[in-house]
Amino acid sequence: MNGFLHYFLSALDPMSNLGFSRAFPKLMTSALPSWWFEVVLPVALVVLPAVIVWLAYVVKPALVRPPPLARPRQAEPLVSVVTAGRNESATIGQCIRGALLCGYSNLEFIFVDDNSTDDSVAIARRAALSVTRSRHDTERVRIFPSPRRNGKASSLNIGIRMARGEFIVIHDADSIIQYGAVQHWLLPFTDPRVGGVAANIRVDNSTVNLLTRLQEVEYAMKFTLAKFFQSKISVMDIISGMGGIFRGEIIRRLGGFDTGLGDDRDLSTMLLKQRFKLAFSNDAVVWTTVPETRYHLWRQRMRWRRNIIKIRISKHRDMFLLGRYGFANAVIAMQLAVRLLIPVTLLIGLFWAFYQHGLEGAPEVVLTFYWILVMFLLVRILVARDVASTPKLVNFPLIFLYPFYVLWLEMPNIYAEWSELFRIGAKHHYVPDHIWEEIPWW
Amino acid sequence: MTANPHLDATVVETRRLDLLRRIADSGGAISPVAEPQAKHGYQYVAPAGDVANDLAVLARQNYLEARFFDKVSLCPKCDGCHLNVREICPSCRSAHLASEGLFHHFRCGYVGIPPEFTPEADGGYRCPKCNHTMHHLGTEYDRLGKAFVCRGCGLVSETPPVEAICLSCGARTPAENLVSTVAFSYLITSRGAEAVRRGRLFGDDDEPVRVADAAVYRRTVILEFLLHQMKRLLQLNEPFSVMLVRWAPGETAAHDGGEPAKWLTRLKGCLRDVDLIGQLADVLYVAVLPHARSRDAETLRRRIETELGPRSPLSLSVVEIKERKDLAGVLAGLAGRGEPE
Ligand SMILES: [Zn+2]
Numbered sequence: 197m198n199g200f201l202h203y204f205l206s207a208l209d210p211m212s213n214l215g216f217s218r219a220f221p222k223l224m225t226s227a228l229p230s231w232w233f234e235v236v237l238p239v240a241l242v243v244l245p246a247v248i249v250w251l252a253y254v255v256k257p258a259l260v261r262p263p264p265l266a267r268p269r270q271a272e273p274l275v276s277v278v279t280a281g282r283n284e285s286a287t288i289g290q291c292i293r294g295a296l297l298c299g300y301s302n303l304e305f306i307f308v309d310d311n312s313t314d315d316s317v318a319i320a321r322r323a324a325l326s327v328t329r330s331r332h333d334t335e336r337v338r339i340f341p342s343p344r345r346n347g348k349a350s351s352l353n354i355g356i357r358m359a360r361g362e363f364i365v366i367h368d369a370d371s372i373i374q375y376g377a378v379q380h381w382l383l384p385f386t387d388p389r390v391g392g393v394a395a396n397i398r399v400d401n402s403t404v405n406l407l408t409r410l411q412e413v414e415y416a417m418k419f420t421l422a423k424f425f426q427s428k429i430s431v432m433d434i435i436s437g438m439g440g441i442f443r444g445e446i447i448r449r450l451g452g453f454d455t456g457l458g459d460d461r462d463l464s465t466m467l468l469k470q471r472f473k474l475a476f477s478n479d480a481v482v483w484t485t486v487p488e489t490r491y492h493l494w495r496q497r498m499r500w501r502r503n504i505i506k507i508r509i510s511k512h513r514d515m516f517l518l519g520r521y522g523f524a525n526a527v528i529a530m531q532l533a534v535r536l537l538i539p540v541t542l543l544i545g546l547f548w549a550f551y552q553h554g555l556e557g558a559p560e561v562v563l564t565f566y567w568i569l570v571m572f573l574l575v576r577i578l579v580a581r582d583v584a585s586t587p588k589l590v591n592f593p594l595i596f597l598y599p600f601y602v603l604w605l606e607m608p609n610i611y612a613e614w615s616e617l618f619r620i621g622a623k624h625h626y627v628p629d630h631i632w633e634e635i636p637w638w
Numbered sequence: 639m640t641a642n643p644h645l646d647a648t649v650v651e652t653r654r655l656d657l658l659r660r661i662a663d664s665g666g667a668i669s670p671v672a673e674p675q676a677k678h679g680y681q682y683v684a685p686a687g688d689v690a691n692d693l694a695v696l697a698r699q700n701y702l703e704a705r706f707f708d709k710v711s712l713c714p715k716c717d718g719c720h721l722n723v724r725e726i727c728p729s730c731r732s733a734h735l736a737s738e739g740l741f742h743h744f745r746c747g748y749v750g751i752p753p754e755f756t757p758e759a760d761g762g763y764r765c766p767k768c769n770h771t772m773h774h775l776g777t778e779y780d781r782l783g784k785a786f787v788c789r790g791c792g793l794v795s796e797t798p799p800v801e802a803i804c805l806s807c808g809a810r811t812p813a814e815n816l817v818s819t820v821a822f823s824y825l826i827t828s829r830g831a832e833a834v835r836r837g838r839l840f841g842d843d844d845e846p847v848r849v850a851d852a853a854v855y856r857r858t859v860i861l862e863f864l865l866h867q868m869k870r871l872l873q874l875n876e877p878f879s880v881m882l883v884r885w886a887p888g889e890t891a892a893h894d895g896g897e898p899a900k901w902l903t904r905l906k907g908c909l910r911d912v913d914l915i916g917q918l919a920d921v922l923y924v925a926v927l928p929h930a931r932s933r934d935a936e937t938l939r940r941r942i943e944t945e946l947g948p949r950s951p952l953s954l955s956v957v958e959i960k961e962r963k964d965l966a967g968v969l970a971g972l973a974g975r976g977e978p979e
Pocket residue numbers: 743745746747748765766767768769770
């Protein structure tokens with residue numbers, strides 16, 4: 197390991213670059229496991245796709261960002277935007293206005309209020325009125341105030357039941373659809389095998405503080421850049437609940453969401469099981485409001501991670517059966533297994549390095565590791581910036597902080613994983629009791 | 639019109655007095671009763687004549703006090719009150735809506751209208767999504783509020799729009815576009831009771847100095863003032879002008895024109911203490927402006943017009959009186975117009 201690090205550091209040094217080719221074979225034999233785990237594998241998994249996307253974009257931009265069709269004046273299909281929320285009075289107004297004024301005329305908005313204790317419903321009605329300008333134009337905006345708390349899944353199902361659209365957008369009350377997004381969002385549906393299209397989730401409140409800036413960088417990597425490649429080779433595994441559009445007939449045939457989580461991942465998985473493809477549209481931009489405090493961010497991440505485990509391990513564990521739902525799904529299963537394993541292998545790797553080198557070698561190990569990560573990040577952030585114009589340039593220096601941010605986010609993730617695996621506090625506070633007791637999945 | 643207007647006036651007056659007496663005899667109040675055949679759905683029980691109009695006139699002359707009784711919605715096209723008001727589907731505008739609580743199955747989260755759930759022999763329902771039977775309302779499934787399901791196109795809406803269809807002319811009108819009129823009940827006033835006791839309605843001589851609820855002098859009083867001012871002009875050489883105020887609510891101002899009293903009070907606020915204003919005819923008032931030359935009067939007129947704004951239903955004109963025939967001309971010019979009630 198020590199030898200590898202020396203060689204690797206010398207490889208970074210331009211003065212001794214010429215020695216790299218001679219050192220390479222020795223390096224491979226001297227520190228094989230570390231080499232593979234710390235350089236080759238991450239490059240292959242994370243950096244290489246980004247580079248491929250960028251090369252494709254340079255050579256043929258339309259491949260990565262298809263322009264809107266100059267199609268004959270055919271009728272625009274009806275798009276229903278379904279939003280469910282509880283106590284969302286702060287954002288629901290702009291959410292409704294954003295959707296209705298997004299430049300797509302044949303659109304209806306359905307807001308299901310999950311028995312809020314604040315004035316969400318009144319604000320939603322006022323926002324609706326301000327846009328439609330007519331009290332009896334209730335066709336475009338319909339609001340359903342639920343008399344009882346039902347949780348997100350059931351609330352969305354109410355909205356889906358009310359929706360008439362050929363396509364249904366599942367939307368968050370704290371997100372805003374960008375002007376012109378819907379036209380781009382519908383583009384991938386020209387392929388009949390596509391069942392759902394993910395929007396490009398961008399961070400609306402990125403300038404609030406350091407945490408939100410870091411999230412912008414994270415979203416650029418995770419929700420934007422990664423999905424370009426995934427959608428092209430059909431291994432996209434999730435359409436985020438902050439912005440996803442689906443074929444209405446599929447959602448209706450599935451009977452909407454299953455109870456408990458209201459989870460985008462669950463619906464995406466069900467779509468994949470029916471052998472539909474998931475796609476991504478970079479120009480369908482949806483602006484979301486991200487958590488601004490550590491407490492809220494950790495809670496969000498714990499919720500996400502718990503949902504992953506619940507859905508993958510408990511409900512859809514047959515997705516791990518290779519080939520059962522087609523090749524792509526098996527790839528996703530493996531990808532997920534890797535993703536769950538990464539934090540664990542990271543920890544083991546670190547402990548192993550410390551064990552090998554003792555405490556005096558530890559700073560060197562960590563430092564090397566850190567610079568490798570920063571280099572990878574630099575490549576990805578440059579690609580993301582070029583291809584998708586995100587993140588903002590001022591946030592580029594944050595890549596030095598980013599590895600710490602990721603490490604720090606592993607804390608809630610690992611906590612969520614272990615408590616979920618050992619079923620500690622398995623019940624979610626955001627699922628009402630009367631529904632939780634009836635759920636058969638876990 | 640018949641030959642003798644005086645006779646007509648007497649007939650009308652007698653009829654109105656009869657009506658007043660009838661009201662006094664039946665407890666001092668009259669309320670409309672629902673009558674499907676009536677034009678606006680309500681009518682007053684009385685022997686003859688245009689009772690609604692007579693009551694309105696009597697109320698205007700302070701013999702009766704009008705009180706709100708009910709609001710009647712009318713078809714904006716034909717003014718008829720025979721409306722069929724119902725909720726309609728916002729999409730296909732069909733009235734074939736069913737109000738149902740949506741079923742919500744907790745186990746699978748399915749939300750649907752009741753007909754989608756097959757009833758079972760044991761009283762439960764079978765869920766179309768997960769195929770489980772649900773028995774217990776509240777623990778296994780729930781009814782979600784009230785929703786309207788269109789039987790025509792299947793649209794589920796929470797607050798469907800309301801539309802009225804006119805049974806007389808067939809016009810379809812959204813509920814918020816219906817016009818409305820108010821039906822009043824009437825209470826006899828002390829003046830009304832006095833008229834009944836005396837057996838005749840009050841004539842001009844009986845009226846007080848000022849017109850009811852507007853702070854303007856009535857005709858005889860203001861004419862007296864005018865003559866007095868004329869004398870001062872002739873003997874003391876004191877100039878004066880008059881401002882003629884015509885109540886002319888145009889098409890646009892008709893809705894918010896409100897009471898003449900309101901506007902006259904505003905007008906009066908612009909006048910000096912020494913100025914006097916009185917009613918010459920039904921829709922005609924005059925302000926006497928002592929010591930005002932025509933230039934002063936014109937300035938005042940312009941100031942008042944700005945003060946009242948462009949929506950003012952009052953049209954103003956000023957004349958300086960310099961000799962006897964000026965005043966005669968002004969008064970003569972009025973003769974043909976504004977026949978008092
Ligand atoms: Zn069910």
